Amino acid sequence: MxxxxxxxxxxxxxxxxxxxxxxxxxxxxxxxxxxxxxxxxxxxxxxxxxxxxxNNFLNEERFARSFARGKHRIKKWGKLRIVNELKFRGISKYNIDSALKEFTTEEYLETFHTLADTTWNSIKESNLLKKKKKFCDFLIRKGYESNLIFEKCNDLSAE
Structure with missing residues (x-):
């Protein structure tokens, strides 16, 4: 046809x-x-x-800011995932840097800690090593920095 x-x-x-x-x-x-x-x-x-x-229908900086804000606040993405997704869409470094200013360090860390605590408590795994791996893998996929993840993992597993 x-x-x-x-x-x-x-x-x-x-x-x-x-x-x-x-x-x-x-x-x-x-x-x-x-x-x-x-x-x-x-x-x-x-x-x-x-x-x-x-005619201001298309504005890359506005797009990048909106994208970063939405993905962080709604999908709880970390900076690494947001940066990679924006790079994939061909957004300039200037606009990516501008987009990352859409949320404060305090807001970012609060979101991270809330997500980490919720995730840790939701993983039903008796083997501590497997639980840590699932926890770390999830947060790495979300785009959070590995130093934050491992620090939080050690804090939660010590409890």
Missing amino acids: QQKHQYFSIDDATKKLEYYCSYQERCHAEVVQKLQQMHMIPQAIDSIVVHLIE
Whole structure:
């Protein structure tokens, strides 16, 4: 079977992308990918992206800040995971540094300790070494620094 492609004029695509960017912060890569899925030519993609930036629908610093804030507060991600995800999306070092200022050191550590305590208490493992491994693996996947994790692990296992 042959697939039918829907074709968009530049105006239609621009309106569609304005809406796409207005209901959720987007990075440049997501917008370009969306336009490529719409089968837009490279010149049209460039002009639409420029339009979105000029009209403040697209702003990488705002995206990075929003991303970091949300992932830390809602998904309880650590700095390492946030930085890696932003790098994966092609965000500049300046914007990543700016995004990490969205939460204070106190807030970051409070989130870490709360998550660590909850995780430790939820792991039902009688073997202490296995419990420590599961605990550390979970927090490393969440993107927390290993020195924080191992320090907390030693504190909790000593209790």
